[in-house]
Amino acid sequence: MRGSRTTCLKCFCQFLDYETPKVIVVKNQNLGIIYRLVQLLIIIYFVWYVFIIQKGYQAREMGPESSVITKVKGISTSEVPGLGEKVWDVAEYVKPPEGGSVFTIITRTENTALQTLRTCPESSSAPTAKCGSSGDCLPGEMHMLGNGQKTGRCVHLDNGTERTCEIFGWCPVEDKSVLSESLQKFVPEFTILIKNSIHFPQFRFSKGNIDESKGDYLKMCTFHPLTDLYCPIFKLGFIVQEAGENFTELAQKGGVIGVVINWNCNLDLDPSQCIPQYSFRRLDPPNEASSGYNYRFAKYYRQNDSESRVLIKAYGIRIDVIVHGEAGKFSLIPTIINLATALTSIGVGSFLCDWILLTFMNKNEVYSDRKFDKVWKNQEESKTAVTSCTDLSTQESSPVETSNGIQL
């Protein structure tokens, strides 16, 4: 009767047994109330915080692919004492002109007179420039913060008494005699169009910050967070003001302002719900020694085979368009992980209650006797290796047997 076929069948039958833990039901309201309260708290935390607030059922993707196209419009004038007025248009004050995500709007320039490569006295502000005699000027020496290579002669500055080392370089050197042109008069009126399109590859979701349905409205609209959200045309004055900066000061010393476009999209909703949020922040450390933002560039000319240049130190407002995005969409894995965590956590409640039960309510061990069903070694025939523990346990557990015991 105990053939291999039967054994195999037995295995299979055992495989189909359903096992469920045996449970002690403690009829005790107080404990029950505690138990249910703990469970309630845990459930509330998960349903409300994890799933509703934190959207624990969504997979998230950060850092979308992004492309930014900018276009500045506007025109301004600058007054150069003595040289009269100058008109600045886009081709002149936007650097670089290509309309990328980082560009500078020049607000002030300091122009040196036409320079050529020759010898002239070093600027008195340069280090190791001042000299008493030619002995102070090492021929061929160059100081990294100077303007050229020392010839070794010590010469008078144009403005008379003061003497500095003569250098070979682009002369005349940049010094206090530079002409400052400020075109900030109309700059706050300049408008900046920012076209931004993003793409979340994981979710295959693309969107732009321009409403392509409405046709020509881009021609006249300006941005407003409520009425004209999909019209990303910003007045420079508006940007600076939103960043909490003083325009005049900024235009004077220059600075960098970040236009942060933040896409926070819940892709379980309609795509139209995924709207860009614009924020503006100054990015260069303001209260600091080398404050402000400026850079030097030169325009090169050639006249009867000799090259000359105009050196321009440009102060400006640099706009950094920073795109930041996050998208969330329902996904099984995070959902199930959070659900499993919830289940486990609910279980935690019983730890607490078991402890209460067995510590405070356990009058002459009535609960522990029913909960714990002790089995000790000497129930096995193996009398070998009887240790102090088994002895002990036998002793202290003997009385229990009557209460619970099926003596084998």
Added chain:
Amino acid sequence: MRGSRTTCLKCFCQFLDYETPKVIVVKNQNLGIIYRLVQLLIIIYFVWYVFIIQKGYQAREMGPESSVITKVKGISTSEVPGLGEKVWDVAEYVKPPEGGSVFTIITRTENTALQTLRTCPESSSAPTAKCGSSGDCLPGEMHMLGNGQKTGRCVHLDNGTERTCEIFGWCPVEDKSVLSESLQKFVPEFTILIKNSIHFPQFRFSKGNIDESKGDYLKMCTFHPLTDLYCPIFKLGFIVQEAGENFTELAQKGGVIGVVINWNCNLDLDPSQCIPQYSFRRLDPPNEASSGYNYRFAKYYRQNDSESRVLIKAYGIRIDVIVHGEAGKFSLIPTIINLATALTSIGVGSFLCDWILLTFMNKNEVYSDRKFDKVWKNQEESKTAVTSCTDLSTQESSPVETSNGIQL
């Protein structure tokens, strides 16, 4: 005999007790089958979907450090009616020339005649430009979309009858008389070399999109997804076509095309398995008012101490090289989290079966009696605080005792 030493020993022994839940084995095939089926489903989901498809055993890192170096090669010609032919080489049509990740290949230009700072009639297309009498022109007024500052006079346009306000600015102004030069004839043949190297700091993994083993092959190869994957040299025509755009139209109005390099690496495999995928997408909103891509820049000249410039409105194809990457590598934490979740989820199966067991198969409570071992208050000597619940439970649970009861 009950000295502190023994007590301490007892504690230690209790600490070494092994506790395992008591289990009811229900010999019922139908239930067993349901139970195993539920388990099977859950196991399949985790093994197949979570671990195999979603690689739940890997830690992931997004957004690698990336560096892009580009180089354009090619030469083209443009025909200017009247002025004859012009030849364009890299130094002329690639802006900016440094070979970064964003650059423009100029396909068409609109050149204004040599401009100087003086007075001339405003373009008739500018707002508030047209005038009947000088009264219409406010001296000193500047319109942001105009070309200069109004002098206050109302003058005739070169082309006769029409009158506009005179302005001070770069003259002659840009208007319909601009010369359009198109060099699109050979542009599709231009080749773009894109060198991209990425680095995943978390996994300390670096790779480039060029196969450095093969020596000179970069000189003659062109990209092919299958045969020449590691030859990132793209014909501009190929890029535009892959992006699904019409080249002629794009070259005419300009546009922005994204070359997306996607690194999706499974670092548990050999590094050679981590290969870049290239995709091409148009990035600027096409069907829209201010469609296309163009920008203005100027070339400055100086002749006998007066500065002049040529204003160029450049239409072009801007290439944005966008690098996107994700790497996964085996890591303990996600693995264990997913395993734990799997275990918990498998447990969920028994919830279902318990419910079936106790609801449908529970003929005269045979299962519930065996599963639930009730303990009620009056078993404790404490007769205090006997509530309606304990009364109830005592009453309704009395019969059960016989079936299961060890009466204390």
Added chain:
Amino acid sequence: MRGSRTTCLKCFCQFLDYETPKVIVVKNQNLGIIYRLVQLLIIIYFVWYVFIIQKGYQAREMGPESSVITKVKGISTSEVPGLGEKVWDVAEYVKPPEGGSVFTIITRTENTALQTLRTCPESSSAPTAKCGSSGDCLPGEMHMLGNGQKTGRCVHLDNGTERTCEIFGWCPVEDKSVLSESLQKFVPEFTILIKNSIHFPQFRFSKGNIDESKGDYLKMCTFHPLTDLYCPIFKLGFIVQEAGENFTELAQKGGVIGVVINWNCNLDLDPSQCIPQYSFRRLDPPNEASSGYNYRFAKYYRQNDSESRVLIKAYGIRIDVIVHGEAGKFSLIPTIINLATALTSIGVGSFLCDWILLTFMNKNEVYSDRKFDKVWKNQEESKTAVTSCTDLSTQESSPVETSNGIQL
């Protein structure tokens, strides 16, 4: 007595029952030790690795918003054989000059003589340039790697015997006769100031890499990882050396070097603990055919109404400032997920021990009898559907009953 009110009350009372699993306590040291050891291992793993090393209690945010402002200082000279010396300042060797995150410091140039649009012989190095007779030169043909459009004539090169096709383009063409100017002499002394400010939007945390408290110290300090961490002024020589490159060679052929700023911030600590780490790495594939980094640009001049240009092939060191960041801050969700995982994992220990218990220690089924409480169908009155399994189980489980059985 069994009114609906009572029933309802009963339900409510049952709801307040506290259920706790019935447990078998196995008084067996060896098993207990194994059990506790397994638990210990799991606890150590979670406490030490998951929570302490991997900070499993933190939510993490990658890829902060970042803005980079750079400024190069320094001056150098170059010797042109025949044309004497030239001085290079920032305005000349930094391209683009705006001080963004990617810029090139020109270290060597190859200048072609002043070019104008006319006809001249093609460079002999250009493909399909060499010709024996005019028949070899297809009029109007343009080779993408050539310098212009073939006129159809086959002419002698300036240097005598060799003949190439005549082209129309910018002439003279770039060839071996270019003048190479190297300004690398002082370049290693150049200093680069890198201002970087980051912002983690999720944690609302901003920081810069400049210590704004100390006032003028930026004027004289240079970076040192230990003493001057908050002085991001780097000598170019230092950067190249840190990247493990040979400066002379790099300056000669050009190359791209990445300055990686890594912000790894634990926002549970004081913000001052969140410090940038700088690392330097060469980014362009070095041992490769088109090695090095160079690009072409032109300076345009206009003399008596004819445009001319100087074509410059610039070799340089391109600096890519790459900002990479990760911030972690305590958050409930990951903490609880990891805790729940820990709890589940600890439970895993008992699987192992149960298996040991029931496989190796289960002398004449003493443990299994106590652990498993079998219920079989014929206990239910339903005599219907008696299957082979129930028969089997009845038979083999009959003996067990005596040991454990409450026969119904």
